[in-house]
Amino acid sequence: MEKLVLQDVVKVFKKNVGVLGINLEVREGEFFVILGPSGCGKTTSLRMIAGLETVDSGHIFLDEREITNFPPKLRNISMVFQNYALYPFMTVRENIIFPLKILKMPKSEMEEKTEQIAKTMGLSDLLDRRPGEISGGQKQRVALARALVREPSLFLMDEPLSNLDAKLRGHMRVELKRLQKEFNTTTVYVTHDQIEATTLADRACLMNNGRIVQMGNPNDLYDLPVDTFTATFLGDPAMNILPGELYVEKGNTYLKIEDYTIKMNDIKTEMEHPRDVKVGIRPEEVQLGDDGIPVELNLVQNLGKSIYEYFKTKNGETIIRQDVVNSRHVLGDRSMVSVDEKSLYLFETNTGGLIYRYGKKKYQEEYLQNAIN
Amino acid sequence: MENKLSNKNKNASQNSSESMYKLNNHYKRMRIAKRIVSHIVLIMFALFAVFPIYYVVITSLNSIGSLAQASLGDLIPSSHLTLSNYIGIIYHHPFLLWLKNTLILTGVSTLVGVLLSITSGLALSRFNIPMKHVLLYMMLILTLFPFTMMVIPYYFMFAHLHLLDSYIGLIIPYSAGALIYSSYLIKNYVDSLPKDYEEAAQMDGLSRRSALFRILVPMSKPVIIFALLIAFMGPYTDYALAGQFITSKSLYTMAIGLYYVSQGDIVINYGTYSAFAVLMGIPIFILFFVFQRYLVSGFSLSTYK
Structure with a gap:
């Protein structure tokens, strides 16, 4: 069942991009992540769902009820803010109980619920402290407790982990997922961090310049990016993108990258003229071999558990390769990057749209059809 | 090598x-x-700052008739110290009535003034008012005019309204006294508070207005206390306006009383004058002492961290 529906939602700003008509459906109990670079409109979208931002056009439905113009307090949506926004003059207990007080719940029930959620969140010992006296991770848990205590219809989170240090963030990711499964509250989560998106999301959408670029489960976004934006946004380090040329000779299709040519057995086409394409290869798929694109090792970045090798091609393109730590390569080493048709992606040069991915015929047929005409 | x-x-x-x-x-x-x-x-x-205070305190404890009789030696505490000036003020004049009048006037106008400056400060900070920056500049310019400049216009105004020689006639201009400055101060302070707090309160179920009053006002406590003190100081020490408006002795404020008691037959009675000044200063001293903590953060506009 659709819990939350956004229909052609538009928000226009004078200075920024805003949101240029997004459509999405979030299902009951789902953990939905809106992912995107800063300024893509993801936070604005979330704020429109919350009611903190007015909607210029379009419709928002929650539980099959239109709430587009409802004030926030009537939406039964709760939200966790990036800086937690705990009321500094109240104790942790008062913070958690605050939404229940507004609901004018009987006192005994309020206290029972507060105690219970504090127990779930591991906050029982902190109830009488003030937000200024607890750590970042604890504040985060108080903010979650305050948001979940009144059992909202929808739960929104705006980059809730970005103020935590790396270790705590990893811990809270696990915790968040566990809590969401436990409370089974439909959640919309905004982040610019692809790791949060892939680890937390049941489904995710990627936004850019006020539009949704791609929607699906996180693995699909990673495996089958619809264009170079998605391809380079997901994955760290980002996918290598090189210029290449696709041409047909004697019924066989070939891909030429700099001086190196490989035969593309998977592409059957009859196009007459060579086409410029963008070739994408994930750093973890880059193989060194006897035959391939000649490169020189330029820089090595050590990450502890693996290393990133930055190769430079003859034309000055950079290829990043992920390798094991004890690789013997030395700066200035010359080698060959071999390319396998099964691991590469082809994108259209102008639009960046996906043309080819091994085993996925749909894209290439559409494109090559257009290319012939 | x-x-x-x-x-x-x-x-x-x-x-x-x-x-x-x-x-x-x-x-x-x-x-x-x-x-x-x-x-x-x-x-x-x-030393320059403290000497006048010392001078007033030591003079209030001496029984010198006039300035002509005073000598440098009087500045050193000696066995001549006496409380007669204080006793004179408290027992031979209606000091407690003046104190009551002053506290009523000051209290009411402080409360009214600060309430108004909270609402206007919040509005200036959080609402999109057309031409807001023009309004703010105008307000700043208005604070540059001295209060005493308005005594004569106020006199005519309140004479027409038949409000001279009454509490209310003083409370209205007093409330307005520090209003502009305090609104500006509160606006600046609230500007420094992230919007997330009131938005969180709205998500928790409050309307926008209740979110402003129930969340931002408690968070602005330091600056509000600072505004209270400023609003208190003006009416409490005012002589210019009260001296013109008040004619009935039963409505005398402390500032008028101070003038009244220190006028001797021929010369100004400096001992009494100083003792009165010390008595008037005590409540201010206590207030500043109690709220010291907030004064610093209110003045430096530092917010919750």
Whole structure:
């Protein structure tokens, strides 16, 4: 069942991009992540769902009820803010109980619920402290407790982990997922961090310049990016993108990258003229071999558990390769990057749209059809 | 050859470490010297600030008839010290009535003024008012005019309204007195509070207005207390307006009382004058002492961290 529906939602700003008509459906109990670079409109979208931002056009439905113009307090949506926004003059207990007080719940029930959620969140010992006296991770848990205590219809989170240090963030990711499964509250989560998106999301959408670029489960976004934006946004380090040329000779299709040519057995086409394409290869798929694109090792970045090798091609393109730590390569080493048709992606040069991915015929047929005409 | 070179290096490094040591000591001495000079300067200024207060206190405890009889020796506490000036004020004049009048006037106008400056400060900070920056500049310009300049216009105004010689006639201009400055102060403070707090409160189920009052007002406590003190000080010490408006003795404020009691037959009675000044200063002293903590953060506009 659709819990939350956004229909052609538009928000226009004078200075920024805003949101240029997004459509999405979030299902009951789902953990939905809106992912995107800063300024893509993801936070604005979330704020429109919350009611903190007015909607210029379009419709928002929650539980099959239109709430587009409802004030926030009537939406039964709760939200966790990036800086937690705990009321500094109240104790942790008062913070958690605050939404229940507004609901004018009987006192005994309020206290029972507060105690219970504090127990779930591991906050029982902190109830009488003030937000200024607890750590970042604890504040985060108080903010979650305050948001979940009144059992909202929808739960929104705006980059809730970005103020935590790396270790705590990893811990809270696990915790968040566990809590969401436990409370089974439909959640919309905004982040610019692809790791949060892939680890937390049941489904995710990627936004850019006020539009949704791609929607699906996180693995699909990673495996089958619809264009170079998605391809380079997901994955760290980002996918290598090189210029290449696709041409047909004697019924066989070939891909030429700099001086190196490989035969593309998977592409059957009859196009007459060579086409410029963008070739994408994930750093973890880059193989060194006897035959391939000649490169020189330029820089090595050590990450502890693996290393990133930055190769430079003859034309000055950079290829990043992920390798094991004890690789013997030395700066200035010359080698060959071999390319396998099964691991590469082809994108259209102008639009960046996906043309080819091994085993996925749909894209290439559409494109090559257009290319012939 | 190699030995020689290493010896040379050794010497050089020794030399440099010696000179570094000297330089380091030099900076240490400089730091101490700077501290001494700055303390001397600060103590001098502190003397200038504290001397008048001492002068008033010591004069209030002396029984000198007039300024002509006063000598430098009176500045040193001696066995001549007496409380007669204080006793005179409290027992021979309706001091408590004046105190009551002052507290009523000051209290009501402080409350009204601060409530208005909270609402206007919040509005100026959080609402999109057309031409807001023009309005703010105008407000700033208005604060540049001295309060005493308005005494005569106010007199005409309130004479027409038949509000002279009454509490209400003073409460209205008093409330407006620090209003502009306080609104501006509160606006600046609220500007520094992230919007997330009131938005969180709205998500928790409050309307926008209740979110502003129930969340932002408690969070602005330091600046509101600062505004309270400013609003208190003006009416409490005002003589210019009260002196013109009030004619009935039963409505005298302390400032008028101060003038009244210190006027002797021929000369100004400095002992009484000083004693009155000390009595008037005590409540202010207590207030500032109690709210000291907030004053610093209110004035520096520092917010919750």
